[in-house]
Amino acid sequence: MIRVTLICPEPRLADARQLLMALGSGPDDANALQLSGWRNQHTGVNMAVASTEMHEDWLAKLSAPILRPAWDLGGSVDISAANRAQMIVHLWQNESDLSMSNHEAIHVAYGIDPLGALKLANIKQVSEGF
């Protein structure tokens, strides 16, 4: 198992959810990314984040051609949208791998503490409500 943290700019959220469904085990995976107060400190863009431990093969699937998942008998996953999301995925596991120049990228940090990953990516929780 490996820790995976997703960081997605709000404008790319719809496509990213399709990608997660395509890689996941059911429609609930679409709910993984939520806007819950995280924001890019450089751009001011709201970011959806999610983190959990995954089997290592999930990362391999992230880089492989996107196919309709076996569970999706009704055709609910938008494969075109999933492909669009896959094309802007930026995989990294430490600061030297990290590039923040593409503000449209969907970041996938792996093998790193999730709060540390957000800190490196300049993603902070909006302080209202504390």
Place this chain on the structure above:
Amino acid sequence: MKFVTDVSVTSRTVRTGQTFSPKTLFTGAEDGCWLDPSDFDSLFEDADGTIPSAINGRVGRIEDKSGSGHHAVQPNPWARPFLRLDQDGRPYLEFDGIDDALDCNLAGIGRADIAAAVTCGYLAQGNVGYILNASADSTSSAVRSFNLLSAGAGQIELRVGGDGGGVTAARSPGTLDCVSASWNRTLSSGKIMWGGAPAETMGTGGYSQDHPLRIGGRLTGAFFPGRVYGIIARIAPTDGATLERMRRFMCQKTGVALA
């Protein structure tokens, strides 16, 4: 003389928590929940409760052992905490501070017309995040009708009824801890005990919301990075002796030293 001796033995047994079961807190009309990560039979990987949780596996459902039916669930697989064992073999739920939370359909803790008691064993890492929350989707700190918040910089806050109620205490990050509190909103009175320390008076504020209890964050975010060893919430008037039993039980579960 024999009667006095029996009372003494019984009293000592209660104080050490060896025979007390939180189930006895819910024998009448009391509402509430008892969530116990050390009872593996009550833990499931999925929210529907069909796949038993494993050590180092996700927890998508904890059965409420109070008998009230307030099970804590998380349908989103990415947002489920993990079941871990600490260095002493005690089970706990690990919340990542990113998105992990469990929703328990226990309403009423934050309401202005109720009396309640809560005890929770936890370990906060020092970052800001809500360990427990029962306030609605509002961003103002003034209207937090119930929360246990790791407020950062070694501060833990238990608040009842908004800014006018509750207590903030300095607690060391990374340390096993337990908080126990009871309050009566209509009487504007309460007490709180941090770890094994003596009881302190706790005021209650005037703000009221009725939102189901969430563990690990609030609706608007502010997720908690750290451990939860157990929770007992009881919506009923709770006297000092009963709160002490709850505290001792939870401290023992969590490994917190008692005075």
